[in-house]
Amino acid sequence: MSESNTPRQENEVEPERPETLDDEVVLDVALDTADGAMAPSVIPATSQGGQIPHAAGGSVFRQIVTGNAMVSVLSVLLAIVLGGILMAVTNPKVAETAGYFFAQPGDMLTEVFRPYVALVQGSIFNWAGADAAAQLYPITETLTVSTPLILAGLGVALAFRAGLFNIGAQGQIIFGALFGAYVGFTWHLPFLVHLLLVIVAGFVGGAVWGGVVGLLKARTGAHEVIVTIMLNYIANFLLLFLLTTPAFQRKGSTNPISPFLDQSALFPELLGPQFRLHAGFLLAVLATVFVWWLLKRSTLGFEFRAVGANQSAARTAGINVPRAVILVMALAGALAGLAGIAQVSGTEKYLSGGVAASIGFDAITVALLGRSTPWGTFFAGLLFGAFRAGGVAMQAETQTPIDIVLVIQSLIVLFIAAPPLVRAIFGLNPRKKKKATGGPGSGSIPSGKLESGAATA
């Protein structure tokens, strides 16, 4: 964020490097919190891409090894290992086979790896499938499951970039689905027009529910975390209520579910009827490109990022902060609303109380894993979509509860959020290998803080 316009000190050949773990963390946090004036940003400043003054330099190899991509990969690896241990410990068959481990080590190892094998088979490629369609079915399933995760994840990520913690994706998905589904089953229009209107309705529905948060935040200073958590519940109860009213409930049904959406309001299937993959995935790709353009190329996106980096500084620079807050929340909500559309118009084809499942909460982990960048979120959404799709297959195949996926996901995010922890576990702390090489006056924390303070401002 701030790195693009960092005032560089020309006389310094190489920026100073901190000497101990604590020093580095101190510098990062000082940068991140504007010297203790605000809460740290969602993604550690060091992981947001771009250059941090004191972290620059060093060989290319070292940058890769200690860099963000490496931390992400290691986090995923660590989480998978821990999840594997948990599954192995709770699996009675593992204990059984461990009894004769030295006689036949293969048995136990097979038992340990079986869930993960099933996971891969259920999410990427099923080599046991009879024909090509059956073999490729898992990957299309992954893409289908990923679609709402990516869209909602983008909503969360966009708000993160403006310094707002949007826990409300759940409610925004519900609102998007509510609006879209209503248009989808009450209006009867020709194919493309109808679908477009459904998408617009979902966009508006999410934007309204997200915009309320932005409005409350901008006008009254209400903390968005609390407001979004509460609005999630309100949206959920509203949905449950509406599904009992004649306007939404399916005729002749006593269950709280809506009629099916018109055929003209559904996303076309991309690969034919035997796969669930629908054109909503293309919408997710488009949305990713849009968010990338918004953040990187548009004035509005620049304002969002400026507000996220430091509100006071943004205000001083003449940015209308309340307007940016309202807009970014409305846009974030709109993206999550599209995830609701992907559900009602693509995967489920009707509206029910469980339309949002746990997508809204998974979206938070998706955005965190993707470090709040559009493409990072896209791939994180794919990964978690694979976990979800594979988890279902794994549960059916090996009776391993799908809840393990939640454990692995949250562990990944926990590690990602704390790079020093991961580096410490893998012994990758950069400053232990190299002493400070800066000129006189460098290496002292106060000057580092000064510099980082300037960078943030």
Next chain:
Amino acid sequence: MSTTTTQPGGGTPAGNAPASPGKTGATELVSWKAGIGLSLLAILGTVLFGFMSNSKSAGFGIAEAANEAASSVAALVTFVLALLLSVGLGYLWFVRRRSGLASGSGTVPGWLPASTVAAVVVLGLAALGVAKVSKITLPSAAIGWIAAVILLGLAGYTVYLTQAKKSAPRWVGGTFAAVFLIGFMVWIVAGGNGDEPSISLAGLIAGSVTLAVPLVFGSLSGVLCERVGVVNIAIEGQLLLGAFSAAVVATVTHNVYAGLVAAAVAGTLVSLVLAVVSIKYLVNQIIVGVVLNVLISGLTSFLFSTLLTADPDGLNKPGRLPPVDIPFLSDIPIIGPILFHQSLVGYLMYIAVIVVYLGLFHTKWGLRVRAVGEHPQAADTVGINVNRTRFWNVLMGGAIAGIGGSFFTLVSVDAFSKDMSGGRGYIALAALIFGRWNPIGAFLAALLFGFADNLQSVITIIGSPVPSQFMAMLPYALTVFAVAGLVGRSRPPAASGIPYVKG
């Protein structure tokens, strides 16, 4: 009916009244929020309670005592005590107020009006017990219109005061909330099925207190953490792991008290992760909290599906903490069964509220804790170890929330099931905010939410004009209003959420 539950809306709980809005009005700009908010609510009340009322009457049953003789003696003693207390407190209030007005500087301490009102309410309930009234029947239309007129009058008064650039005194909000609640209750009960719908008041309130137990523990945990500057979103996780550990340990050891201890340890464990990651590694506390909730939910569900369902008798059959009657006190009509017929966890709740309140606001430790939460730099300057204080407070909060979690498996249901805390950690968070980061306020807010929760299930039974989903929505909507500043001012500790780096 129960003034206690209406207090978070109106009166500031005792001990948290640094600013006294009543005095500063003349010079400062007065917000229109209160006037507009109250007016809207008054109009809503008029429409609902007045125009939409019916000709039925609403009955409120008052529980019949198990032991008549003991009950009437207890009622009489309570009546006399409450009478003495009300008169004494009222006199004290009157004297303080007059001397305050005379000197122009002194004010009435916040606890005085609150406890006077509480004493009068107890007096009224005891009087009902002495008179052996078993049921109150109220004509809904008449009560509805009276309530509507009072609401409109109070709203008008607030608007008038705002016009005159004064802010409304605190009793206006308190009375408004109480009248609204009474009008609402009468309206909603009268809207039920049958010719003369009625509900059991004592049962309603007792159920509310029971439902509020985990909320109170959770919000106390939140208070301890936030007051020291650490946002604790992980309350949900602490409750859930507490419930899980309580169930498993109590089953394995065949001892429910061991389960209780295990719950506290489990809550502390969650807090330990929160503390280490957010204080040592300085990760955004909200993220850690959210992620921990997902982690605990996944972990307990996974272990439940693999281990607990495989061997339910050996791992998930904890047994229950029996309710304990306090002799004599539990015989008092209405109040007795509510306050003095609880499980051990229920009594621990009262103790925890009082201890946390006294600790935070009346000890040196509490002063330090609050200093760390408001201005860590200043606290550090005077020699308080900021991060150590935070660390221990977060752990303590975890232990308290863990005990609250044990309520699910040791008191309410006697087995663990998936995600059984059902979002109550988030409601506890709401209670803490609604209670303005004050233990007593959080306690009262949790009671209010428990009340809304219980009322929802009660009115689904008798049938009501309001869909139950809207009743379920109430705590959350109230919290949004509270956070937006429409129901009083709700300000978090200044340093909440910001890690402290010694610089």
